[in-house]
Amino acid sequence: GAVVSQHPSWVICKSGTSVKIECRSLDFQATTMFWYRQFPKQSLMLMATSNEGSKATYEQGVEKDKFLINHASLTLSTLTVTSAHPEDSSFYICSATSGGRETQYFGPGTRLLVL
Amino acid sequence: AQSVTQPDIHITVSEGASLELRCNYSYGATPYLFWYVQSPGQGLQLLLKYFSGDTLVQGIKGFEAEFKRSQSSFNLRKPSVHWSDAAEYFCAVAGAEGGFKTIFGAGTRLFVKA
Numbered sequence: 580g581a582v583v584s585q586h587p588s589w590v591i592c593k594s595g596t597s598v599k600i601e602c603r604s605l606d607f608q609a610t611t612m613f614w615y616r617q618f619p620k621q622s623l624m625l626m627a628t629s630n631e632g633s634k635a636t637y638e639q640g641v642e643k644d645k646f647l648i649n650h651a652s653l654t655l656s657t658l659t660v661t662s663a664h665p666e667d668s669s670f671y672i673c674s675a676t677s678g679g680r681e682t683q684y685f686g687p688g689t690r691l692l693v694l
Numbered sequence: 695a696q697s698v699t700q701p702d703i704h705i706t707v708s709e710g711a712s713l714e715l716r717c718n719y720s721y722g723a724t725p726y727l728f729w730y731v732q733s734p735g736q737g738l739q740l741l742l743k744y745f746s747g748d749t750l751v752q753g754i755k756g757f758e759a760e761f762k763r764s765q766s767s768f769n770l771r772k773p774s775v776h777w778s779d780a781a782e783y784f785c786a787v788a789g790a791e792g793g794f795k796t797i798f799g800a801g802t803r804l805f806v807k808a
Contacts, residue, residue, distance in 0.1 A: 585737075613796070622784060622798045623738075672737055676794075683796060685730075687737040 582606055583675050585686035592663055593694055600658045600689045602673030608653035609675035613683060614646075617670040629656050663693045696721050698787050698799035706805040707775050715770040715802050717759075717785030727768040728786040728796070729759055738784065744768065755779070780806045 582605040592598050602612060611630050615623040627643075629635040629650035637643045645667075647659040656675075660667055670690050674683035697720045707713050719725060726745050730738040742753025749761040759770045768785060785799040 583737075611794075622800045625795060628795065670735075674738075674796075682728075682740070682743060684740075685738040688735070690735070 581677070581684040583609075583673065583684045583686040585671075585673055585689050587689060588687065589690040589692075591692045591694065594664050595662055598660045598663055598691060600660075600671055600673075600691075602656045602658070602675070602686050604654045604675045604677070604684070607675075607677040607684075609656070609677055610653065611676045612650055612656040613674045613676075614648060614656075614658050615672045615674070617672060617688075619670075623672060626658075660691065663691070665693045667691065668693045696725075696787060696789075696791070696797050698785050698797050700783075700785055700799035700802050702802045703800070704803040704805060706807060709777050709806050709808055710774050713770075713772045713775045713779070713804070715783050715785075715804070717768045717770065717799060718766050719768065719785070719787045720766065721787055721789060721791065723789055723791045725787045725789045727759075727761060728788070729753065729757070729768075729770045730784045730786060730798075731755075732782045732784065732801075734781075741770070741783075775804075775806055777806045777808070780804055 584603045586601045614626045617623045626641045627635045627637045629648050631650050635648035650656040672688045674685045699718045728743045729741040741757045742751045744751045744761045782801045784801045786796050788796040
């Protein structure tokens with residue numbers, strides 16, 4: 580149980596385009612989802628927290644207009660990287676919690692490469 | 695402020711040897727503590743967690759961790775390492791004080807030599 584999927588697993592795009600990443604909880608209802616980015620050989624940095632049906636809460640330094648997060652249902656959250664640039668290339672990981680918010684279940688990650 | 699320190703950037707152990715990965719945390723209230731493992735290009739897998747109760751926690755894949763409040767530590771141990779344990783290990787802390795945001799340590803990369 581508690582499986583989280585991400586799609587796509589990797590994406591290559593041209594600079595200036597927008598990319599959407601989906602995060603789905605497959606066998607539970609995720610009241611809260613988190614989005615992280617991870618640079619090579621570094622730890623995970625929390626970008627934002629999203630609760631179903633409400634606006635996401637962004638961490639300091641994360642541009643909410645650049646990283647659009649939508650949590651429209653209890654099983655789906657999306658992260659859209661708008662007008663992507665090479666510096667946005669990273670590994671993006673989502674996680675989800677159900678009920679008790681202490682334990683997060685992580686997706687497999689999406690590797691984004693912006694050319 | 696909440697923080698997690700993993701003093702060792704990387705560790706190399708021989709297959710079959712014992713392992714201990716260090717983790718120290720700074721947290722005002724009683725923390726929830728986690729250890730995750732990440733294989734290259736993969737997401738994170740939860741090894742074990744501590745919320746309350748017995749301070750020695752058993753996890754998957756033969757791992758265990760001990761919560762020591764006096765030392766603000768939550769070290770991960772395994773009595774006999776297998777080559778498949780080579781990966782990146784992250785210690786993390788969360789709790790009500792931080793709005794349940796999970797704070798991750800920088801990670802320790804484990805290398806296993808034959």
